Amino acid sequence: MRAETLKGHLDLLLLATIAEQPLHGYAVIESLRTRSGEAFDLPEGTVYPALHRLERAGHLDSKWTTANGRRRRVYALTDKGRKALARERREWRQFVDAVGSIAEAGPWPKPA
Amino acid sequence: MAEAGLIGAYLEQLRSQLPRTRDADDVISEAEDHLHTIVEAHLALGLSEEAATRHALGAFGSADLVARAFAQQKGHGTAMPTTFTTYCGLAAILGGVTLGVCLALGTVTTLDVGSTTAWFAPVATTGVLLTIVGLIGIDARHRALYGSAGRIGRLLLPVGAIGLVASAATWFAPGWLVSVAAMVLALIALGTEVWRSGVLPRAAVVLVAVGLAGIPPASLLGNDPSTTWTIGTFVGMAVFGLIGAGLAWLGYGLWRERHLGISGGRPAATA
Numbered sequence: 024m025r026a027e028t029l030k031g032h033l034d035l036l037l038l039a040t041i042a043e044q045p046l047h048g049y050a051v052i053e054s055l056r057t058r059s060g061e062a063f064d065l066p067e068g069t070v071y072p073a074l075h076r077l078e079r080a081g082h083l084d085s086k087w088t089t090a091n092g093r094r095r096r097v098y099a100l101t102d103k104g105r106k107a108l109a110r111e112r113r114e115w116r117q118f119v120d121a122v123g124s125i126a127e128a129g130p131w132p133k134p135a
Numbered sequence: 136m137a138e139a140g141l142i143g144a145y146l147e148q149l150r151s152q153l154p155r156t157r158d159a160d161d162v163i164s165e166a167e168d169h170l171h172t173i174v175e176a177h178l179a180l181g182l183s184e185e186a187a188t189r190h191a192l193g194a195f196g197s198a199d200l201v202a203r204a205f206a207q208q209k210g211h212g213t214a215m216p217t218t219f220t221t222y223c224g225l226a227a228i229l230g231g232v233t234l235g236v237c238l239a240l241g242t243v244t245t246l247d248v249g250s251t252t253a254w255f256a257p258v259a260t261t262g263v264l265l266t267i268v269g270l271i272g273i274d275a276r277h278r279a280l281y282g283s284a285g286r287i288g289r290l291l292l293p294v295g296a297i298g299l300v301a302s303a304a305t306w307f308a309p310g311w312l313v314s315v316a317a318m319v320l321a322l323i324a325l326g327t328e329v330w331r332s333g334v335l336p337r338a339a340v341v342l343v344a345v346g347l348a349g350i351p352p353a354s355l356l357g358n359d360p361s362t363t364w365t366i367g368t369f370v371g372m373a374v375f376g377l378i379g380a381g382l383a384w385l386g387y388g389l390w391r392e393r394h395l396g397i398s399g400g401r402p403a404a405t406a
Contacts, residue, residue, distance in 0.1 A: 047168070048168075049168070049169045049172045049173065066194070066195065066200055066201070067169065067195045067196060068166060068196040068201035068204070069196055069200060069201060071162065071165060071166070071204075072204045072207070072208035073208070075158070075208065076208050090168070091171070091175070093164075093167065093171060094164040094168060095168045096161070096165050
């Protein structure tokens with residue numbers, strides 16, 4: 024899938040991924056890739072600015088831990104992030120329903 | 136350790152291109168952890184160290200791409216050469232040479248090539264305009280790398296310039312002094328940032344700085360039109376020659392970056 028297609032939905036995907044459990048950046052990206060059947064395959068480094076933006080917006084919170092002697096940042100969803108995720112999910116369903124009702128409908132007007 | 140060497144070089148390149156913000160160290164730490172985590176996963180699958188490292192770096196994205204994604208998120212602009220900065224570099228070369236030669240010759244009033252001759256005003260004006268374009272390009276190239284001094288300098292420079300014009304128009308001497316002081320401080324701050332970033336030749340920054348510092352003594356020595364050559368003539372020529380040469384050198388550095396292929400074009404898409 025083209026990265027451009029994914030761009031508008033990245034916030035929803037990141038929030039939904041982190042909603043299940045706190046994750047570090049690589050785990051978030053790996054989870055996105057695996058669960059999408061490798062359809063979502065962004066340059067990994069470009070996901071971090073989006074995570075930082077969501078943190079600045081108060082949707083994510085992060086803590087530094089240590090793993091294998093290295094500093095590791097783990098992201099978790101905040102209450103504000105949960106509300107944002109619920110809103111994003113609602114909008115996504117509306118969008119999918121609306122597109123589906125047109126794209127999957129038969130030809131219009133119906134042939135006589 | 137090929138792995139550590141390649142990743143270290145990548146992180147160094149990334150750091151040099153990231154916006155200079157307080158969280159730059161954190162970004163590098165995250166990238167480092169990410170890259171080593173992938174390498175470890177690939178090593179466990181049986182890949183060689185070098186193959187695992189190259190795979191990790193390829194999946195992460197080029198330093199240009201990642202730095203640009205961060206710069207776009209933060210609204211800092213880019214820290215990479217662009218077509219715009221390349222042409223600004225060309226303008227700085229032409230502006231530096233034109234202005235330097237023009238003003239240096241302009242100090243030799245007794246050789247009758249000074250400000251009284253017909254060619255001086257249009258050529259000097261062209262040189263000033265080209266130099267302004269060149270300076271805008273130098274600023275654009277470094278904006279994402281500015282620290283607090285650079286950001287203050289960017290605010291002070293237009294304030295000083297506007298104050299200078301307003302004070303000159305109203306003959307308000309204190310305003311003129313304050314405006315000149317603001318511009319000097321701004322130039323010191325911005326020059327320091329350009330020098331510190333190391334993107335353009337530091338010696339060129341020093342040339343411009345020495346030239347600018349020489350303007351007050353050159354003005355005090357003055358020029359005596361009744362004699363052919365005075366000390367003031369030589370100092371004036373040297374000062375403007377240094378400034379022009381420094382600007383042209385900075386412009387060449389900016390123009391050359393693109394031709395060395397330091398940056399790729401715009402990324403296809405970033406998150």
